[in-house]
Amino acid sequence: MNLTLKIWRQKGPQSKGKMVEYKVTEISEHMSFLEMMDVLNEQLTNKDEEPVAFDHDCREGICGMCSMYINGEAHGPDRGVTTCQLHMRMFKDGDTITIEPFRAKAFPVIKDLVIDRSSFERIQQAGGFISVNTSGNTQDANAIPIDKHAADTAMDAATCIGCGACVASCKNSSAMLFVGAKVSQYALLPQGQVEATDRVKNMVAQMDLEGFGNCTNTGACEVECPKGISLENIARMNREFFAASIKG
Amino acid sequence: MSGFLNSSIGRKYTMALSAFFLMIFILQHFAINILSVLSPDTFNETSHFMGTNALVQYGLQPVLLFGVVYHFVMGFILEIKNRNARAISYAKNNGAANSTWMSRNMIWSGGFILVFLIIHFLDFWFPEINTKYIQGDMSGLLADGEGYRYYEELTHKFEPIWRVALYCLGFVFLSLHLLHGFSSAFQSVGANNKYTKGLKGFGKAYAVLIPLGFIFIALFHHFNH
Numbered sequence: 001m002n003l004t005l006k007i008w009r010q011k012g013p014q015s016k017g018k019m020v021e022y023k024v025t026e027i028s029e030h031m032s033f034l035e036m037m038d039v040l041n042e043q044l045t046n047k048d049e050e051p052v053a054f055d056h057d058c059r060e061g062i063c064g065m066c067s068m069y070i071n072g073e074a075h076g077p078d079r080g081v082t083t084c085q086l087h088m089r090m091f092k093d094g095d096t097i098t099i100e101p102f103r104a105k106a107f108p109v110i111k112d113l114v115i116d117r118s119s120f121e122r123i124q125q126a127g128g129f130i131s132v133n134t135s136g137n138t139q140d141a142n143a144i145p146i147d148k149h150a151a152d153t154a155m156d157a158a159t160c161i162g163c164g165a166c167v168a169s170c171k172n173s174s175a176m177l178f179v180g181a182k183v184s185q186y187a188l189l190p191q192g193q194v195e196a197t198d199r200v201k202n203m204v205a206q207m208d209l210e211g212f213g214n215c216t217n218t219g220a221c222e223v224e225c226p227k228g229i230s231l232e233n234i235a236r237m238n239r240e241f242f243a244a245s246i247k248g
Numbered sequence: 249m250s251g252f253l254n255s256s257i258g259r260k261y262t263m264a265l266s267a268f269f270l271m272i273f274i275l276q277h278f279a280i281n282i283l284s285v286l287s288p289d290t291f292n293e294t295s296h297f298m299g300t301n302a303l304v305q306y307g308l309q310p311v312l313l314f315g316v317v318y319h320f321v322m323g324f325i326l327e328i329k330n331r332n333a334r335a336i337s338y339a340k341n342n343g344a345a346n347s348t349w350m351s352r353n354m355i356w357s358g359g360f361i362l363v364f365l366i367i368h369f370l371d372f373w374f375p376e377i378n379t380k381y382i383q384g385d386m387s388g389l390l391a392d393g394e395g396y397r398y399y400e401e402l403t404h405k406f407e408p409i410w411r412v413a414l415y416c417l418g419f420v421f422l423s424l425h426l427l428h429g430f431s432s433a434f435q436s437v438g439a440n441n442k443y444t445k446g447l448k449g450f451g452k453a454y455a456v457l458i459p460l461g462f463i464f465i466a467l468f469h470h471f472n473h
Binding site for chain 2: 017019073098100104174193201204205208216223224232239241242
């Protein structure tokens, strides 16, 4: 396949970026999107041009690092995949593909397609954990009976890889699907109950502080999420937050 | 609770609660208005009761006005905050791939409803307040004293075709707003469970049938008077 790529280029966090057009040739339909980017960067390097900076690590849909907004959608036109799992067979020979970084005030661009998602880490640090004594006398997790449905739903929420596609897809740049998933994975389990009140209050406060927008329930985040995190998690977080606020 | 009300989720809750109140009000408004088609006398009597009852006038009416103003003001505040949350827009954004037009354009449908509401207030509410509380005429009677004035005033307003067209357009935007707003309000207060699918279906029926009913009333009076 021969393709035209329109890619956001930005030298650094303070620089003014712009869309730059490139041509790539001899792209196999069996390649992943990131492999196609590798081919582009090889071509650019051979021409002594600056390669396009983009995030990637595991390249198997687990790490949540790849974060490209492809043809107007987070992680591209396929469903339930990250950018690294997106295959070039989703495109046709001669296509023009627009590639941008995930855009949100809370996700500032570091360079080209690389963004700073440390706002997610600060939200996690605000309450996305349980306090357990791990000094050698930890209780066996299986000793605590947990309802199967609750365990499954908590596991579903815990599959969130924190890639930020929810924020990127939301017209309001809201992080509520991410925070909802992180709140839910603890709220559904007995181990999460002890710190439940402080957890949801602190995580929501940090989310607001980071400058994410307000959710208006468009559902775009749920559709674009590579891990299929459900809107039910946002509803659960809303209930948890309301109950926590009443408790004081 | 001040922390709750100033939080993003707290604002979602208050937007949803004001939406619930307004949706119940719209249903009640429709129930009274359809009486003008079914029985003009009953419509007159009900209108007179609603217009002179102390609980309605001094209790529910201020709550309604607060609900309307709050929903619009908070809607615009949230829209500004949300736009500020993304400094640079996407060069290419395919919103239709993951969400409905109605959900992405609540501010526009809401804005048109606000324009419609201003016209509606100028047509009915302000003249009503003027008659009752400025001129002091609480009788609800026609100038000649022959019966109540409410039905006459209603049918008179729907004589010009431009006003009927404007009202129909206003109800179309109300329908578009409700098609997302109804189920969105439930999601905002945390109601997402096994009943959600049925609730969404009911919400769609409400969002289509109620505005369609209002359009029918406007057209009925235009073509019958």
